[in-house]
Amino acid sequence: MSVLVYINGVHGIGKNAFEAVTYGKKLGDVTVVTNGNVDDAALAKLGEYGASKILVDKSLNNADDQQLTKMIENAANQTGASTIVFVHDHIAKNVAPRLSVRLKAGLVSGAIALPDGDGTIKVNVFSGKAFGSVKVNTAKKIISLLPNSIQPENNGGSAAVESFSANAGDTKVKVLATKQPEGDIPLPEADLVVSAGRGLKGPENWGIVEDLAKALGAATACSRPVSDADWRPHHEHVGQTGIAIRPNLYIAAGISGAIQHLAGVNGSKTIVVINTDPEAPFFKAADYGVVGDAFEVLPRLTEAVKKFKASH
Amino acid sequence: MKILVGISKSPDTTSKIAFTDNSTKFDENGVQYIVNPYDEWYALVRALELKETLGGTVTIVTVGAAADEAVIRKALAIGADEAVRIDADPKDAYYTAVQIAEYAKEKGFDLILTGKETINYNGSQVAGMIAESLDMPFVSLATKLDVNGSTLKLEKEYLGGIQEVEVGLPAVVSCAKGMAEQRIPNMRGIMAARTKPLTVIPAAQVDELISFTGYTMPPAKSAVKMISPDNMDELVSLLHNEAKVI
Numbered sequence: 001m002s003v004l005v006y007i008n009g010v011h012g013i014g015k016n017a018f019e020a021v022t023y024g025k026k027l028g029d030v031t032v033v034t035n036g037n038v039d040d041a042a043l044a045k046l047g048e049y050g051a052s053k054i055l056v057d058k059s060l061n062n063a064d065d066q067q068l069t070k071m072i073e074n075a076a077n078q079t080g081a082s083t084i085v086f087v088h089d090h091i092a093k094n095v096a097p098r099l100s101v102r103l104k105a106g107l108v109s110g111a112i113a114l115p116d117g118d119g120t121i122k123v124n125v126f127s128g129k130a131f132g133s134v135k136v137n138t139a140k141k142i143i144s145l146l147p148n149s150i151q152p153e154n155n156g157g158s159a160a161v162e163s164f165s166a167n168a169g170d171t172k173v174k175v176l177a178t179k180q181p182e183g184d185i186p187l188p189e190a191d192l193v194v195s196a197g198r199g200l201k202g203p204e205n206w207g208i209v210e211d212l213a214k215a216l217g218a219a220t221a222c223s224r225p226v227s228d229a230d231w232r233p234h235h236e237h238v239g240q241t242g243i244a245i246r247p248n249l250y251i252a253a254g255i256s257g258a259i260q261h262l263a264g265v266n267g268s269k270t271i272v273v274i275n276t277d278p279e280a281p282f283f284k285a286a287d288y289g290v291v292g293d294a295f296e297v298l299p300r301l302t303e304a305v306k307k308f309k310a311s312h
Numbered sequence: 313m314k315i316l317v318g319i320s321k322s323p324d325t326t327s328k329i330a331f332t333d334n335s336t337k338f339d340e341n342g343v344q345y346i347v348n349p350y351d352e353w354y355a356l357v358r359a360l361e362l363k364e365t366l367g368g369t370v371t372i373v374t375v376g377a378a379a380d381e382a383v384i385r386k387a388l389a390i391g392a393d394e395a396v397r398i399d400a401d402p403k404d405a406y407y408t409a410v411q412i413a414e415y416a417k418e419k420g421f422d423l424i425l426t427g428k429e430t431i432n433y434n435g436s437q438v439a440g441m442i443a444e445s446l447d448m449p450f451v452s453l454a455t456k457l458d459v460n461g462s463t464l465k466l467e468k469e470y471l472g473g474i475q476e477v478e479v480g481l482p483a484v485v486s487c488a489k490g491m492a493e494q495r496i497p498n499m500r501g502i503m504a505a506r507t508k509p510l511t512v513i514p515a516a517q518v519d520e521l522i523s524f525t526g527y528t529m530p531p532a533k534s535a536v537k538m539i540s541p542d543n544m545d546e547l548v549s550l551l552h553n554e555a556k557v558i
Contacts, residue, residue: 011471065440065450090470093428093486094452097440100406106521107405109435120525127431129329133526137519172449176465176476186472192558216558227489234455234490235469240325240431241349241489249557260325266530270555272547273536283536288550292541304544308552 001028004081005051006072008091009043010036010061011180016087016189018049018152023145024085025050025153026114033075033164035060035068040161047159049152053079055164063166064173069098071166076103076140088144089188096144105140112149112246112267127240127263147189148246148267187236190219193247193268195238197223197261199254199275199294203231208298209253215305221245223255239264251301253294257282274298313368313459315359316419317392318412318426318438320374320402321383322348325431331527338432338527345380347387350427353494354487358457359425360391361492366459369393371421375402375411381510388505389497395508400515403523405433409441410518417446422481423464428453428488436486443484451479455490 003024007017024030031053032046043054055075060067072095076084084099086092088110100107112131113122120133121143180186187193194213200206206220213220220236227237238245240260246267253274255261262285265271273286274297283289290297323329323343330339347356359370372387373396374380384395398415402408416424424446426439436452443450455474456467462481467474469488497505539547551558 065443065452069444090453090468093436094440094450097405097409097437098444098450100437100521101409101441101444104519104521107435107437108522109405109437118525122528125433125524125527126323126329127434129530130331131528131530132433132524133528135523135525136521137523138521173451173477173479176478178470178473178475180471180473188472234488235472235474237489244434249551249555270551270557272551285533286536287533287555288547289536289538290541290544290547291538297541297544300541300544301547304548305558307545308548308558312552 001083002079002081003028003030003083003085004072004076004079005030005032005085007032007034007046007087008036009034009038009056013038013042013045014189015152016089016147017046019147019150020085020087020145021046021049021051022153023114023150027083031055031075031079031081032159033072035063035071035166037061043161044159047157048154050155050157051159054159054161056161057164057166060166060168062171062175063168064171065094065098066172067166067168068095069102070168072099073102074167075164082140084142086142086144088146092144096142100142103140104138105142106136106138107142107144108134108136109144110146111143112146114150124244124267128244128266129263146246148191185217185219187219187221188243188245190245190247192216192218192249193221193245194218194251195221195223195255196226196253196294197255198225205295206232208295208302212251212298212302212305215302215309223261252282253298255282256280257285313362313366313422314420315362315368315370316416316421316424317351317356317359317370317372318374318424318442319351319356319372319387320348320430321345321376321380322430322432325349335528336526345383347383348427348430350429350487352387352390354489354491355425355427356387356390356392357492357495358487362459371396373398373412373415375400375408375515377401384510385505386497388508389501390495391501393508395510397510397512398515399512403520405435405437406441406521407518409438410445411515413442413445414516415513416442424448424482424484426486428486439484439486446484448482448484449479450484451477452486453488454485455488457485457491
């Protein structure tokens with residue numbers, strides 16, 4: 001079976017791209033289509049994870065949703081792909097629904113696993129409170145894979161990189177500026193996340209959260225009241241009305257664990273909860289709990305992590 | 313400005329999530345339905361703000377059964393001018409989007425807004441599918457939207473950051489947090505909503521591209537292991553040796 005994986009190369013090739021290629025490889029022969037001024041060495045890396053061919057349009061940088069849709073449609077027609085895989089990020093949310101209509105291909109949004117024996121694919125529903133099994137009724141399928149849902153597998157393969165002309169038409173949505181936090185780890189793809197809530201009492205106290213995140217190499221996140229009060233930017237808000245994440249480790253300090261917050265994080269592999277209130281509901285969802293004051297516990301944990309890192 | 317807002321019903325955020333019919337159907341027993349928060353708080357309220365400053369109309373559209381009219385009246389109470397209910401079960405995102413596109417085409421809407429996703433299916437599919445069906449540009453996950461003549465200036469969530477974009481009208485936009493502040497309907501709004509026009513139109517013949525065949529609940533967590541706040545070395549060691557996450 002021919003599988004097409006769309007990777008956005010504008011901001012470099014990251015872990016989520018390797019996950020999507022690994023996923024595609026389990027389904028069939030993978031061609032990657034990508035755009036953006038990305039160097040060949042980074043593209044070749046996709047071959048190690050199972051891509052056999054890479055089609056790249058380096059001239060298409062600030063492409064809009066309609067242009068990317070046309071590019072992927074053209075690549076799908078050229079390769080005869082019956083399954084198209086996306087990383088379920090902001091770009092997929094912009095493009096995959098359009099492509100679904102264009103190709104009349106059923107779209108599985110937020111897939112968290114490979115297809116089951118009966119061909120259905122598991123997705124998160126009810127904001128992470130349950131899983132649904134999706135059956136695609138069309139011959140062509142589009143699967144948008146939630147980050148951190150599959151372990152990337154480097155098989156040491158190699159891929160031919162071919163330049164590809166997207167024939168994508170004019171840009172209708174013009175990009176004026178892109179502001180991405182410098183050097184930070186994007187929250188949706190972070191393996192380790194340190195998060196804090198109202199218990200931190202004010203934005204000026206976030207230093208102890210950032211120190212721990214830095215020591216671990218983790219991204220930072222927050223609860224809804226914290227982002228509502230503008231203590232932290234909206235894109236750090238995890239929970240039902242923020243983003244849902246699936247890191248390996250989620251450390252929550254000063255967050256009580258309302259059901260809406262849990263919805264955004266209960267896909268995490270390991271949850272550590274630090275709270276002064278031993279009755280905080282979050283402890284019921286935690287793997288490890290510490291009853292204590294975040295202002296004391298976080299710096300101690302940071303020191304312990306530093307000590308651990310120094311000896312490993 | 314003529315604005316269309318797509319709304320969906322969703323279970324109240326505190327609803328207990330359970331399934332019935334051999335785990336193939338959402339258990340609606342005791343569930344309170346609300347307007348999907350993204351559709352209401354961000355898409356609808358921003359549409360009303362634009363109407364208040366620029367003039368025009370705000371129409372809401374939903375695909376649903378007669379029982380969903382309570383949710384529609386709530387959206388009217390917040391301030392929409394009129395509502396359209398396409399009389400069908402919203403089988404999947406494609407089905408829903410094509411119904412809305414069929415209704416909207418040739419009606420001359422300048423702007424079509426929806427929430428970024430529903431809180432029950434979280435698909436983020438409908439708005440983009442409406443855009444493709446109507447051949448309009450689409451901006452997803454917008455956190456800020458301003459109108460300047462026939463141009464929209466927006467900020468949108470973009471790969472852990474923010475992107476500023478510009479697009480000509482007509483366009484489709486899905487709305488995320490930051491776009492507007494929630495409004496509580498007042499008594500006058502609730503009274504007025506009773507007499508606002510609610511038109512029911514028949515559904516078009518549309519295929520279902522995907523179906524949900526069953527649901528499962530996440531496995532129960534084993535009991536939490538408590539660690540002394542004085543012993544963070546132990547926590548680090550457990551995270552390394554037992555959980556194997558660092």
